[in-house]
Amino acid sequence: MKNTLITFSLAFTxxxxxxxxxxxxxxxxxxxxxxxxxxxxxxxxAPKATYEFxxxxxxxALEWVGLVDESENKLSLQHIxxxxxxxxxxxxxxxxxFENQKLYSFQGDDLWNFETLANEGVKGQWTQKVYQxxxxxxxxxxxxxxxxxxxHYWESTVDAPLPRREYTKRDDYxxxxxxxxxxxxxxxxxxxxxxxxxxxRSGKDRVLVHEKxxxxxxxxxxxxxxxAADWWQKNQAFWSDVRTAWDEVFARQQDLMVATKVDDQRxxxxxxxxxxxxxxxxxxxxxxxxxxxxxxxxxxxxxxADTEVATGK
Numbered sequence: 001m002k003n004t005l006i007t008f009s010l011a012f013t014x015x016x017x018x019x020x021x022x023x024x025x026x027x028x029x030x031x032x033x034x035x036x037x038x039x040x041x042x043x044x045x046a047p048k049a050t051y052e053f054x055x056x057x058x059x060x061a062l063e064w065v066g067l068v069d070e071s072e073n074k075l076s077l078q079h080i081x082x083x084x085x086x087x088x089x090x091x092x093x094x095x096x097x098f099e100n101q102k103l104y105s106f107q108g109d110d111l112w113n114f115e116t117l118a119n120e121g122v123k124g125q126w127t128q129k130v131y132q133x134x135x136x137x138x139x140x141x142x143x144x145x146x147x148x149x150x151x152h153y154w155e156s157t158v159d160a161p162l163p164r165r166e167y168t169k170r171d172d173y174x175x176x177x178x179x180x181x182x183x184x185x186x187x188x189x190x191x192x193x194x195x196x197x198x199x200x201r202s203g204k205d206r207v208l209v210h211e212k213x214x215x216x217x218x219x220x221x222x223x224x225x226x227x228a229a230d231w232w233q234k235n236q237a238f239w240s241d242v243r244t245a246w247d248e249v250f251a252r253q254q255d256l257m258v259a260t261k262v263d264d265q266r267x268x269x270x271x272x273x274x275x276x277x278x279x280x281x282x283x284x285x286x287x288x289x290x291x292x293x294x295x296x297x298x299x300x301x302x303x304x305a306d307t308e309v310a311t312g313k
Contacts, residue, residue: 027154028077030152032067033188034219035219037218040057041057041214043211045210046209046210062220062224064079064228066078075096079091086227088227094131097126100127101122102114104256106139106175107159114254114256117142128141135242136267138161139178151183173198175197175200179193191214191215192214194210194212195211196211237286242293242297244290256302257302274292274296
């Protein structure tokens, strides 16, 4: 009788876990589609009264979010902006990985530390890995999807580089501590942020200012994002090879330096033209493409030890 109860209990627990995971997957997939997006950020309060608050940031966009890769424990969502109804521009990407133990954490000043998480610490959790427009790392965080009282949301806190809206305008901080909350709504989903802008030097943090962010995704008819879907269909092979090249870098499982600029150019300023060049005649040679992509990315990635030698530290 006792063994029967134990067996029943284990089976029931497994069934609950499977049900939870399926709800998680449905919530992640619910973020796909065509959206009108409102971006709003405002600095809220600062520890020092002398801090001069920057203007609030407000923008809007039409954005396609497509499920571009799916396996048992991973979903990859690609964001693409739509401009003037007919033009498409590759935007950021998010990968969701179930019970993932390996990730890169941002330390500041282009340094990413490789970490291995304990197996028991990631049970039932999903890692959201967010990538720049060049598919380089942006931030990675772990948390459990919550489904309760009719709400479906996921929330984590991680360190990240400066966001795109500020990295060309500011140098008074070098780490953005981000609390990201993704919640599914009746109209789409909301990416809510509670951020802290930090000046990190020699392992010591000085808080500059706090910030509130609200990115509201309102679903619209898919036909409005047809230009993005068509662009992706044409160019996805190139960007698949970009992901492959980056996966080879991440597979080193060691600390990395990922340069923001090399010879005053950002990586996407090289990859976007390379994409256009290799697709000039409407076809794509993956062997040539992957070789040139690897070579391009290699200029931006090094080990911390190599960087110290090069700079004389």
